[in-house]
Amino acid sequence: MRAQGNTILITGGGSGIGRGLAEALHREGNQVVIAGRRQSVLEETAKANPGMRFLTLDIEDPEAIREFAARVTVEFPALNVLINNAGIMRMENLLAQPDDLGDAEAMVSTNLLGPIRLTAALMPLLRRQEHATIMNVSSGLAFVPLALTPVYSATKAALHSYTCSLRYQLKDTAVEVLEIIPPYVQTDLMGGAEDPRAMPLMDYIAETMELLKTEPTPAEICVKNVHGLRFAESSGRFAAVFQGLNDAFSGS
Numbered sequence: 001m002r003a004q005g006n007t008i009l010i011t012g013g014g015s016g017i018g019r020g021l022a023e024a025l026h027r028e029g030n031q032v033v034i035a036g037r038r039q040s041v042l043e044e045t046a047k048a049n050p051g052m053r054f055l056t057l058d059i060e061d062p063e064a065i066r067e068f069a070a071r072v073t074v075e076f077p078a079l080n081v082l083i084n085n086a087g088i089m090r091m092e093n094l095l096a097q098p099d100d101l102g103d104a105e106a107m108v109s110t111n112l113l114g115p116i117r118l119t120a121a122l123m124p125l126l127r128r129q130e131h132a133t134i135m136n137v138s139s140g141l142a143f144v145p146l147a148l149t150p151v152y153s154a155t156k157a158a159l160h161s162y163t164c165s166l167r168y169q170l171k172d173t174a175v176e177v178l179e180i181i182p183p184y185v186q187t188d189l190m191g192g193a194e195d196p197r198a199m200p201l202m203d204y205i206a207e208t209m210e211l212l213k214t215e216p217t218p219a220e221i222c223v224k225n226v227h228g229l230r231f232a233e234s235s236g237r238f239a240a241v242f243q244g245l246n247d248a249f250s251g252s
């Protein structure tokens with residue numbers, strides 16, 4: 001990915017990892033556009049970073065995604081980087097949910113269908129650019145599931161799989177495909193903003209930005225703290241890492 005001069009759309013750019021990336025990429029000299037549902041947090045983020053733009057979007061709504069992509073194509077014709085970062089994470093008790101699968105369905109439509117739909121809607125615009133990048137934000141839990149958040153972990157595993165296929169299908173085009181794989185980071189995603197077990201947000205963003213500047217850009221952006229989860233299976237440690245992770249969070 002080019003270090004500067006890009007026009008970058010970041011979903012969920014008004015808080016947490018999305019905001020951290022938006023501000024860092026803005027400082028590096030890129031036109032950054034952030035999107036999400038809460039106008040107030042988007043407005044506040046854009047105001048704190050003069051030149052940053054924002055648009056509201058509910059990524060659970062397929063029609064809203066189509067209208068949003070049409071608007072982006074007109075207002076930001078140079079858009080060449082899409083960061084699919086918006087996500088939600090909810091705990092689920094699989095023994096007590098026969099009637100209400102609302103959380104499960106919301107996570108599938110936000111974390112998995114959202115990136116798939118937005119990528120499809122913006123593909124014509126991205127294909128028109130000389131260099132373009134699609135970055136999908138998955139999770140270390142794509143590789144070792146947290147049993148407390150079964151559908152969340154499953155959506156991230158599916159997003160990883162989709163990202164591999166997307167990269168392969170686009171290999172002969174000017175669109176590169178990257179996957180950002182965060183470890184547990186201090187944000188409001190599930191009340192972990194102050195959890196000392198989570199990586200401080202600014203440390204996470206700094207290490208991620210360094211990796212993004214590596215030449216050539218790695219297909220997977222994995223800070224050191226996520227290596228244990230990302231490489232659990234390939235290092236033959238899956239069972240031990242799965243047990244350790246789930247025992248550590250069983251009282252959460």
Ligand SMILES: NC(=O)c1ccc[n+]([C@@H]2O[C@H](COP(=O)([O-])OP(=O)(O)OC[C@H]3O[C@@H](n4cnc5c(N)ncnc54)[C@H](OP(=O)(O)O)[C@@H]3O)[C@@H](O)[C@H]2O)c1
Nearest residue numbers: 012015016017036037038058059086087139184185187189
């Ligand atoms: N923090 C971690 O430990 C961690 C670890 C691994 C992966 N991740 C991933 O990192 C990404 C960012 O999460 P975060 O930790 O930074 O949490 P966060 O602060 O809660 O950010 C999530 C963002 O997604 C947006 N969003 C949620 N639902 C949306 C919808 N329907 N339409 C549009 N935007 C929506 C939210 O904005 P609105 O509410 O305003 O819509 C919010 O800005 C997520 O994909 C998450 O799964 C986080």
